[in-house]
Amino acid sequence: MNIEEFRDYCLSKRGVEETFPFDEKTLVFKVMGKMFALTGLEYNPAQANLKCDPERSIELREEYDGLIRPGYHMSKVHWNTVELERNIPHKLLLDLIDHSYDLVVKSLTKKLQAELASL
Template identity: 50%
Template sequence: MHIEQLRDYCLSKPGVTESCPFGPEILVFKVAGKMFLLTPLDSQPLSFSAKCDPEYAVELRERHPNTIKGAYHMNKRHWNEVVCNGELSDGVLENLISHSYELVVAGLRKQDREALKRA
């Protein structure tokens, strides 16, 4: 996966916006104003931080120690850093992004979730 694929996939989700609130080198994706993914624009290979269910996060880190770890500067219980080094397929990476998006959406107010369904 490269940065354009990551961006296109994130923006394909209902209600997603992108911005650079931490400076021009970090791209952030939000749904209903809540962050679900961030990526440094200059990382080689591409990496991103995504929200994750805490138990699933531990499982992923144990299974993929060279690719998934606790996210830098984030709550490591709830956020993983994923390195796109070729170990995980694009489909698996998309599943991790979707998982993050869905966790954030599940935490939204009911009216905000309903609005996303209509979008």
């Protein structure tokens, strides 16, 4: 998955916006104002930070050693850095983006969840 495919997939999700809150090189995707994915535009190969269930993170890091690792500059428990253009199956990358998005949506207030559902 290249960076354009990653961006398009993130933006295809309901209630998502892209921002540059840190600098002009770090693209952040938020759902209802809460971050679920970010990527550096200058990384080669492309990589992204995605939120993940802590137990699943451990399993993924073991299975994809070096390709999925603790989140760079993020909570190492709740975030993974994922290589986008390497040997990770495309379907798994989509699943990891979905998982990150879903975790953030579940953490939203009921009011924000209802607002998201109405979009």
